[in-house]
Each structure stands twice: as C-alpha cells, then as structure tokens.
Amino acid sequence: MVKRLLALALALVLLAPAQAFAHATLQESAPQRGSVLRTQPEEVVFRFDEVVEGNFGAVRVFDASGRRVDSGDAFHPDGRATEIAVHLRDGLPDGSYTATYRVVSADAHVVSGGLVFSIGRAGVAGSTVAELLGGQRTGAVTDAAFGVARGLQFAAIAVALGALAFLLLVWERAAAAVAPGAAATRAFARRHRALMLGAALAGLLSAAAAVVLQGAEAAGISAFDALRPSIVRETLGTRFGTVWGIAVAAWLLVALAAALALPDGEAAARRGARAHDPIALAAFAPPLIFLALLPALGGHASVQSPTWLLLPANVVHVVAMSLWAGGLATLLLALPAATRALPERGDRSRLLAAVLARFSPLALGAVIALVASGLVQSVVEVRTVAHLFDTPFGRAVAIKLVLLLGLIALGAVQRRRVLPRLRAVAEAAQPPAAAGVLLRRTLRAELLLIVGALTATAALAAYAPSIAQQSGPFDTTTALGPLQLQVTVDPAAVGANELHVYLLNERDGSQFDGAREVTLSATQTERGIGPLSVPADRAGPGHYVANADLGVPGDWTVRVAVRISDFDEYTTRVEVPIR
Structure with missing residues (x-):
C-alpha cells in the first residue's frame, strides 16, 4: 500500500511543469540600471514577474551622500500589482542616485535589490545597493x-x-x-x-x-x-x-x-x-x-x-x-x-x-x-x-x-x-x-x-x-593598488547576473575616471569552469557594467584587472557566492 502511494506521488510529480517559481523576480525598471538621463524622471518604477506588496518604505532613492530623495509612500502605478514605485523630489541636481526596493512576494518572502542611475552626468555613486539594503534589515x-x-x-x-x-x-x-x-x-x-x-x-x-x-x-x-x-x-x-x-x-x-x-x-x-x-x-x-x-x-x-x-x-x-x-x-x-x-x-x-x-x-x-x-x-x-x-x-x-x-x-x-x-x-x-x-x-x-x-x-x-532560491545582491569593497574597488553582483543567483564595478579614489572616495581598460573574468574552480571572459562597458565615471551567465551554484572567483597607463595595471580577485 505504501509503495503504491509513493509511486503514485512520484508519477504526479513527474507530470508537474519544470518551471515552478514562486519568488518575485525583477523584470524591468524605469530608469534602467546604469542609465544616464538627460532630465529628471518623476518616479522610479520596479516591475516584477508576479504580484508584490510593500509598505511605506518599500522603495527608497538615495543621493551620493546617502540622503533620501524620494517623496511620499510607495505605490502601484495605475493599480498594477506587479509594479511598485515611488515619486522623486523636484529639482534634483545632476549626479548619480541609488534606488532600492524591499518588497514582499506572493509567497510572503521579502525580496530586495536596487540599481544606480544618473541624471545629466554620472557622478560619485555613494553607498552601494547592498550597503543601503543592509540598513533595512531586521536583527x-x-x-x-x-x-x-x-x-x-x-x-x-x-x-x-x-x-x-x-x-x-x-x-x-x-x-x-x-x-x-x-x-x-x-x-x-x-x-x-x-x-x-x-x-x-x-x-x-x-x-x-x-x-x-x-x-x-x-x-x-x-x-x-x-x-x-x-x-x-x-x-x-x-x-x-x-x-x-x-x-x-x-x-x-x-x-x-x-x-x-x-x-x-x-x-x-x-x-x-x-x-x-x-x-x-x-x-x-x-x-x-x-x-x-x-x-x-x-x-x-x-x-x-x-x-x-x-x-x-x-x-x-x-x-x-x-x-x-x-x-x-x-x-x-x-x-x-x-x-x-x-x-x-x-x-x-x-x-x-x-x-x-x-x-x-x-x-x-x-x-x-x-x-x-x-x-x-x-x-x-x-x-x-x-x-x-x-x-x-x-x-x-x-x-x-x-x-x-x-x-x-x-x-x-x-x-x-x-x-x-x-x-x-x-x-x-x-x-x-x-x-x-x-x-x-x-x-x-x-x-x-x-x-x-x-x-x-x-x-x-x-x-x-x-x-x-535568490540570495539578493552581493557586494564587497577591497583595495586595488592606490584605488578602492567596489563590486556588486545582482542577484547573485544561478543564471544571468549583472556586475557593477566602481573605482574610487582612496583619499576622498570620489570616482576614479582614469582607467584606460577594465577587464573581468569569472572562474568556478570546483566545477572546472573558466576563466570566462566577461566584457565590461563603461556606464559612467569610474563605473563599469558587465553581464555574466553564472550557470552553477557555488563560489565563483571574479578577477578584476584595471590598466591605468602603458605600464601600470592592478589586479585583484573577489569571491562571489552564487546560490
């Protein structure tokens, strides 16, 4: 009797569709990640693949100094439950801004992430997405x-x-x-x-x-x-x-x-x-x-x-x-x-x-x-x-x-x-x-x-x-020769990931815009994968964006090389957990 029930249960499982996700995943945003806008947008919008819910602080926007520049409560644009947004204050100066979200997906789990965008021209990005989200966690x-x-x-x-x-x-x-x-x-x-x-x-x-x-x-x-x-x-x-x-x-x-x-x-x-x-x-x-x-x-x-x-x-x-x-x-x-x-x-x-x-x-x-x-x-x-x-x-x-x-x-x-x-x-x-x-x-x-x-x-x-399973954005800061390197990997999950590399001057934290070339590669030693070349595009002063398909879970090693002259190149390796 038990064996028959187990066989029936297994047969039903095999009939189930292979895709069975119940965790909200970010599909699109406005502004887009890393974009440089000519004029200030009225709002920041995040669109997910399922219904999401959030409270008053579900979406926050920060300037380079860490001050909030959003206005009012988070809302669903035109009643669309798969989107959540927040208005921006009027008259924001040119520069880079960081928007974060912390929402509840349909399965009652909290999903968080964020992006960086710029108005007019890119400037100092300030705190990273992971650093800002770290202040929104429960104990x-x-x-x-x-x-x-x-x-x-x-x-x-x-x-x-x-x-x-x-x-x-x-x-x-x-x-x-x-x-x-x-x-x-x-x-x-x-x-x-x-x-x-x-x-x-x-x-x-x-x-x-x-x-x-x-x-x-x-x-x-x-x-x-x-x-x-x-x-x-x-x-x-x-x-x-x-x-x-x-x-x-x-x-x-x-x-x-x-x-x-x-x-x-x-x-x-x-x-x-x-x-x-x-x-x-x-x-x-x-x-x-x-x-x-x-x-x-x-x-x-x-x-x-x-x-x-x-x-x-x-x-x-x-x-x-x-x-x-x-x-x-x-x-x-x-x-x-x-x-x-x-x-x-x-x-x-x-x-x-x-x-x-x-x-x-x-x-x-x-x-x-x-x-x-x-x-x-x-x-x-x-x-x-x-x-x-x-x-x-x-x-x-x-x-x-x-x-x-x-x-x-x-x-x-x-x-x-x-x-x-x-x-x-x-x-x-x-x-x-x-x-x-x-x-x-x-x-x-x-x-x-x-x-x-x-x-x-x-x-x-x-x-x-x-x-x-989603682990959320991974963020780390380390020294890179005379520079400070910040790396963000979002969502740090198996599959497509977006890598953001920020180069900062060690002395004052301003963005370093003197790199002639930035190259990235990814290696998964346990599975014998890589090194995989990951092309990086310049998104703003000292800010580079790359897309990588990290197809297996485990610890990936991301190598970052920054050439600043014909003779000077600085390299470092960052361990990124992919779940």
Whole structure:
C-alpha cells in the first residue's frame, strides 16, 4: 500500500511543469540600471514577474551622500500589482542616485535589490545597493522570534486538530469498549479540555506575533517599531497579514468552542464514554478547517506552480501530521491522568491496550499520507538531489526527512513490540509494568522528534523553495593598488547576473575616471569552469557594467584587472557566492 502511494506521488510529480517559481523576480525598471538621463524622471518604477506588496518604505532613492530623495509612500502605478514605485523630489541636481526596493512576494518572502542611475552626468555613486539594503534589515532577535512564532503556530494547529480527532476516533471508542468509569473519564476530560484551550492560546498569541513580525521583516525594522498602528494596518492589508489575521479570529473561535462544547470533568463523568454532543462539536469545524489551510494559504503552496498539486498536498500533510502529533500529545499529556484514576492496575493495562489499538491504525494512515504528500512537495520544491545540500530550503527538507524516518522506526516499535505486550498483560489482568515503561519512552522520543520536525517546518516556511532560491545582491569593497574597488553582483543567483564595478579614489572616495581598460573574468574552480571572459562597458565615471551567465551554484572567483597607463595595471580577485 505504501509503495503504491509513493509511486503514485512520484508519477504526479513527474507530470508537474519544470518551471515552478514562486519568488518575485525583477523584470524591468524605469530608469534602467546604469542609465544616464538627460532630465529628471518623476518616479522610479520596479516591475516584477508576479504580484508584490510593500509598505511605506518599500522603495527608497538615495543621493551620493546617502540622503533620501524620494517623496511620499510607495505605490502601484495605475493599480498594477506587479509594479511598485515611488515619486522623486523636484529639482534634483545632476549626479548619480541609488534606488532600492524591499518588497514582499506572493509567497510572503521579502525580496530586495536596487540599481544606480544618473541624471545629466554620472557622478560619485555613494553607498552601494547592498550597503543601503543592509540598513533595512531586521536583527537576529526578530528573525529568531519569527521562526518561533511559526513553529508555535504549527504546533498549536497539530495539537488542536489531533487532540480533537483523538477524542472522537480513539478515546470515545476505547472508553466504550472497556468502560473505564467516572473517575478516569473525569480525569481525561479535564486534561483534554486544558490541552485544547492551551493550543488555542498558543495559536492566538503566535498568530498575532507573526503579523507584527512580518511587518518588521517587510519594512526592515525591529519588532518593537513594527507595533506602530500604521505598520500593522499595512501588514494586515497584505496577503500574509490577511491570512494570519484571520487565524487570530479562528483561534478565538476554537477557544470559545473548547470552553462551551467540551464538557468539564464532572459533566463528562455524568454522561459517560460518549460525553460530547456532535452538534456542539460541529462548532470546531469552520475554524479548524481554516487553520488546516493556513500553512498553504500563507506560504508557498497556494502560489507556487502547480498549485493544483501543491495546495492539496500541503493540506493533507498538515492534517496527517496533526493526527499523528496531536494524538501523541494527547497520549502523553491527557491519557496518563485517566490511567492513574483507575483503582486496579489491570484496568490500566486494558485501557492502554484499547487506546493504543485504536490509535495505531490511525497513526499508520497518517504516516502513509505524510510520506506521500511530503514526497510530492519535496520533489516539486527541491527538484534535484544537489539542492538538498546546497540550499537552506533543501537542507531543512533533508533534516525533516531524517526525523520522519526516526518517527517511522519508533512507530514500528510501538506496533510490533509495545502493543502486543500491552494486549498480553491486559488479557492476564496484570499491570502495564515494563510494557508501560517502554510505551512512555517511545512516546516521549516520538514527541521530541516531532518537535524537531515542526522546527524544520517553520524553517521551510521562512526559506524560499530551492528552485526559487535568490540570495539578493552581493557586494564587497577591497583595495586595488592606490584605488578602492567596489563590486556588486545582482542577484547573485544561478543564471544571468549583472556586475557593477566602481573605482574610487582612496583619499576622498570620489570616482576614479582614469582607467584606460577594465577587464573581468569569472572562474568556478570546483566545477572546472573558466576563466570566462566577461566584457565590461563603461556606464559612467569610474563605473563599469558587465553581464555574466553564472550557470552553477557555488563560489565563483571574479578577477578584476584595471590598466591605468602603458605600464601600470592592478589586479585583484573577489569571491562571489552564487546560490
């Protein structure tokens, strides 16, 4: 059965189109990169290959001294969502200007870059694109907090969905079969209700935090600065903000349903095994269905081609993980309270065996669905074995795969060793003893591995898929004889790249315009590629532009040679990471 599902999943993947990018890529700009304009433009426009969103500072323009010369907020020209622009102040003097963008693509990831253009005549360029974007980044604490918020959200979804499914599909049927009594029913109901309320609280807080942190990421500011009402409103207007804002309301409904539809311990004890009103439990359906869709709606699956395959695969993956992880959490955090309330130790063995016998096939089905849906997503989004190791997204997938294999092994231990032992001691009316100890150990190990898998899942949500990986512009400054050399490579990704070389006088930082010839070459030593000649064209005083096709990932060595006289030539090498 598992093999057939895996084969089907692989066949579906092979039918998927080869192009599956979900990360916004800059297609065109006005003014164009490196252009020298006779008159000042009214605005700077960036056009992308998909819809982009941005807040007040999404597009910024700086003069050579680093002062901002843009005017007003960023906007979509004529309502075109694939373009974002900003107006310029009137009466700008001749010289060179640097425009940067920091926008949110459809998959909720931040994409940044920029260009240099000149008015009248080229002058000193000032700070490079990479240097200016460096001032728009969030700190490590904010980035870490965003990862924690995602992880808590996914864990809360898993616990809420899985615990409710455990109640209906496992506990009620097991309790009907073995009749554990009022004390055990009361103890389980209390713990289960607390588990659902705790998941709702964690989900609500993490969803609210994620909205604020996404605003910080998009604006390149700290989380505290992102608490401003204007930033929160802007974030809620984005696709990510809308989805996660609705999640806050969904968790409020889950908490309300848990408080009203799940009976407390005394009510459960009075009503017996099937203590829950099916009509009342239907209140959980709308918010939990939305929360099962949340990772897809707020991430890659709903915007990355082929969405017809990735979106349902993601939802199946979330539901399967929830049935497994939430069930394990309930086994560890709620069931022990019920077994301890039983007066006879033989009754404990009977209850444990009955519960595990019903949870085991549910977990097995979840594993099959988890593997099949995970395979579909991994192959589409990673595409090659090499990407498992040379991209952050691929490495997170590889870690999750290793953890999943460990979980499958522990599940096999439960089915083949723990469950038969529990059945044997239950039939003999003996206490769980060694079988119970082994059960607790395997459950704890499984839950620990699931925490690791959820952490990897949070990392996956933060990274761009391997096939859409973009590293952003690479920038470095180094000495070149008596000169200072600045090199910018944009986007520093596999494929076409634009290289900008700036020559500056060491003493005052002004652009050096005395070079007779500038030559570039690129080499990828590990793959034995190059040196490839990269022709450079003069774009302005001390500014040279070259286009290079860097076709493989890894560290490329760019050699820059500048001849300033018949006898003097200065050379240096720059290591450029291409991802």
